[in-house]
Amino acid sequence: MVVPILNVDELSIRYADRSRALEAVAGASLRIAPQECVGVVGESGSGKSQLFLAAMGLLAGHARVTGSIRFAGDELLGAKAAALNRVRGSKLSMIFQDPMTSLTPHLRIGTQLAEVLVCHLGVSWTEARSAAGRMLERVQLTDPKRRLNQYPHELSGGMRQRVMLAMSLLCRPDLLIADEPTTALDVTVQAQILEVLRAVRSETGMALVLISHDFAVIAGLADRILVMYAGRIVENAAADELLRRPRHPYSAELLKCVPSLSGPRLARLPTLAGQPPQPGEALQACPFAPRCPRAADRCRLERPALAGSSMSQVACHFPLS
Amino acid sequence: MSVFLDDATRRLRASPAAVPALLAILAIVIITLFGPWLNANNTETLDWLHVAAHPTLQNAHWFGTDRLGRDLYARTLAGARVSIAIGLVASAISILVGVSYGAVAGYIGGRTDHLMMRIIEILSGLPLIFFVIFLTVIFGRSEYLLFVSIGAVGWLTMARIVRGQTLSIRQQDFIAAAVAGGAGTGRIIAKHVVPNVIGPVIVYATLTVPQIILFESFLSFLGLGIQEPGASLGSLIAEGVGEMEAAPWMLLVPGSFLAILLLCLNIFGDGLRDALDVKDA
Numbered sequence: 158m159v160v161p162i163l164n165v166d167e168l169s170i171r172y173a174d175r176s177r178a179l180e181a182v183a184g185a186s187l188r189i190a191p192q193e194c195v196g197v198v199g200e201s202g203s204g205k206s207q208l209f210l211a212a213m214g215l216l217a218g219h220a221r222v223t224g225s226i227r228f229a230g231d232e233l234l235g236a237k238a239a240a241l242n243r244v245r246g247s248k249l250s251m252i253f254q255d256p257m258t259s260l261t262p263h264l265r266i267g268t269q270l271a272e273v274l275v276c277h278l279g280v281s282w283t284e285a286r287s288a289a290g291r292m293l294e295r296v297q298l299t300d301p302k303r304r305l306n307q308y309p310h311e312l313s314g315g316m317r318q319r320v321m322l323a324m325s326l327l328c329r330p331d332l333l334i335a336d337e338p339t340t341a342l343d344v345t346v347q348a349q350i351l352e353v354l355r356a357v358r359s360e361t362g363m364a365l366v367l368i369s370h371d372f373a374v375i376a377g378l379a380d381r382i383l384v385m386y387a388g389r390i391v392e393n394a395a396a397d398e399l400l401r402r403p404r405h406p407y408s409a410e411l412l413k414c415v416p417s418l419s420g421p422r423l424a425r426l427p428t429l430a431g432q433p434p435q436p437g438e439a440l441q442a443c444p445f446a447p448r449c450p451r452a453a454d455r456c457r458l459e460r461p462a463l464a465g466s467s468m469s470q471v472a473c474h475f476p477l478s
Numbered sequence: 479m480s481v482f483l484d485d486a487t488r489r490l491r492a493s494p495a496a497v498p499a500l501l502a503i504l505a506i507v508i509i510t511l512f513g514p515w516l517n518a519n520n521t522e523t524l525d526w527l528h529v530a531a532h533p534t535l536q537n538a539h540w541f542g543t544d545r546l547g548r549d550l551y552a553r554t555l556a557g558a559r560v561s562i563a564i565g566l567v568a569s570a571i572s573i574l575v576g577v578s579y580g581a582v583a584g585y586i587g588g589r590t591d592h593l594m595m596r597i598i599e600i601l602s603g604l605p606l607i608f609f610v611i612f613l614t615v616i617f618g619r620s621e622y623l624l625f626v627s628i629g630a631v632g633w634l635t636m637a638r639i640v641r642g643q644t645l646s647i648r649q650q651d652f653i654a655a656a657v658a659g660g661a662g663t664g665r666i667i668a669k670h671v672v673p674n675v676i677g678p679v680i681v682y683a684t685l686t687v688p689q690i691i692l693f694e695s696f697l698s699f700l701g702l703g704i705q706e707p708g709a710s711l712g713s714l715i716a717e718g719v720g721e722m723e724a725a726p727w728m729l730l731v732p733g734s735f736l737a738i739l740l741l742c743l744n745i746f747g748d749g750l751r752d753a754l755d756v757k758d759a
Contacts, residue, residue: 263673
C-alpha cells in the first residue's frame with residue numbers, strides 16, 4: 158500500500174471552558190493518498206474545516222486537540238513552530254474561503270507571492286518575482302505582469318482567489334487544502350477556479366482536499382468523498398459510487414437537496430428537516446438519529462462506528478444498500 | 479496604498495485648519511533653524527548696555543534682552559530648537575518602543591499579553607514627574623537623559639493603541655493565510671501586522687510631539703530639564719515669570735512661541751486623524 162500523504166488518526170478537537178465543552182471533531186480518521194483528490198462535504202459546523210485547520214496548526218489557541226495528524230510520515234500535532242513553518246506553505250498549502258480578506262492589504266501582489274519563495278526556498282527577490290509572474294500566468298490571471306505591482310484592493314474576488322491559489326502553488330505542494338475556495342465567488346468565476354484547480358492537478362499531480370458544502374463543486378473534481386456530520390466522518394466512498402448510491406441516510410438526504418435542472422419542476426426545494434445536534438451535547442446515540450428517516454431504537458441507544466473496507470466506509474446501523 | 483494616500487492627502491487638504499497649521503509648523507521650524515543667521519546676537523553674550531531691554535528694532539535685540547542682558551531672540555530660537563528636538567526624539571523613541579511592544583503583546587496574546595499589559599499598567603500608575611525626577615537623580619542631569627526619560631514614559635499609550643489594533647488585525651484572514659504560508663511569528667509581526675497599524679500610529683505620534691514638548695517645558699519650568707546656560711522654552715518661561723511685572727516680554731516671547739507651536743501641532747494632528755481615519759483601508 159502507498160504511504161498516505163496525509164494520515165489523520167482518531168483526531169478530536171474540543172473547546173472547553175468552565176461551564177461546557179464543545180466537541181468540534183470527534184475521533185475522525187482518514188488517509189489521503191499522494192495525487193488523490195478528496196472532497197469533504199458537510200453542513201456548517203460539521204467540523205470539516207476544523208479538521209484541516211488542525212493539520213495546518215491554525216486552530217484557536219484554546220482548542221484541545223488529541224489524536225495524530227501525520228504529513229508524509231511526520232507528525233504535525235505538537236510539532237515545533239519552526240518545523241511546521243518549513244512544511245506549511247511549501248509542501249502543505251491551504252487556500253481559504255474568503256479571498257477578499259486573505260491578502261495583506263498593504264503589500265503588492267508581487268511582494269506577497271515572492272515572499273513565500275524567498276521564505277521557503279531562499280531564492281533572490283528578483284527570481285522570486287519572476288517565478289510569481291509565471292505562476293500568475295498558470296492560474297490564468299489576465300495581465301500577470303501588471304498584477305504584480307498592484308495592491309489586493311485593485312483586484313476582484315475571483316482575481317484574488319487566483320492570486321491565493323498561485324501563492325499556495327508556488328512551492329509545488331504535495332497537498333493543497335482548499336477550504337470552500339469558491340463559496341464567496343459567483344458561479345461563473347467558481348467554474349473557472351475549479352477548472353484551474355483541475356488543470357494544475359493534472360500537471361503537477363499534487364493531492365487535493367476540496368472542502369465544500371456543495372456537492373456540485375466536489376462532484377466534478379473528487380476521486381473520493383468524505384461526508385461529515387456533527388464532527389464525525391459518516392461516510393467515505395469513491396465519488397461516483399457515493400453520488401450514485403449513497404449508503405448513509407445523511408448522504409442520501411443531502412443529495413436529495415441538490416436541485417436538478419433535468420428533473421421534474423418542484424414547487425419547493427427539498428430541505429433536510431431539523432437541526433444538527435449542538436456540538437456540546439454528549440451523544441450516546443447516532444447523531445443523525447433525530448433527523449433520520451430510517452432511525453430505529455438501536456440508533457437512539459448506540460452510536461454506530463465507521464466500518465467497512467477502506468474504499469467504502471459508512472457509520473450507520475442500517476445503511477442503504 | 480497609493481490610492482489610499484491620495485485620498486488621505488485630499489481629505490487633509492480639505493480640512494480648513496490643518497494645512498495652515500502645517501505651514502505654520504514648517505515656518506517655525508525654518509525660523510528656529512535659520513533665524514540665528516539673521517541676527518548677530520548669540521545666546522550667551524551679556525550686553526551690559528542693554529540689560530532687561532524691551533523689544534525694539536533699534537539696538538538689534540528684536541525680542542529684547544533678559545535680566546543678564548542676553549538676547550532673547552537668540553535664546554528663544556535656541557530654546558525652541560531644543561524643545562522641538564526633544565519632542566521629535568522622544569516621540570521617535572516612544573514609537574519604536576511602543577509599536578514593537580504593543581504589536582508583540584497583541585499578536586502573541588495569552589499570558590504574554592497579560593504580563594506585558596500589567597507591566598504597562600504598573601508603569602503608567604507611577605507619577606510621571608516622580609519617575610523623571612528619580613531618573614535625573616540617579617543618572618544626573620543631561621540633555622540626552624531627558625530625551626530618553628521622556629521617551630521612556632511616553633510609549634505606554636502608544637503600546638496600548640498598537641496592541642488594540644493588533645488584536646483586531648490578528649483575527650483577519652490574511653494573518654491566517656500568512657501562518658498557513660509558513661511565515662514565522664517575527665516575520666508576521668514585522669511585515670503583516672505593524673504596517674497595518676501605521677495609520678493610528680502616525681496620528682497618535684503627531685499628537686505626542688506637542689505633549690512631549692509641553693512636558694519638557696514643564697520640567698524645565700520646574701528646573702528639572704535644560705540647565706543654564708542652555709535654554710528651552712520652559713526654562714525661558716520660568717525666567718520670564720520672575721520678571722513678569724517689570725519686563726513682561728521675557729515671559730510673553732517664549733510663552734507665545736510655545737503656545738503657537740503647540741496649537742499648530744495639535745490642529746495638524748487632529749486634521750491628520752480625520753484624514754486617515756477610515757473604517758477599512
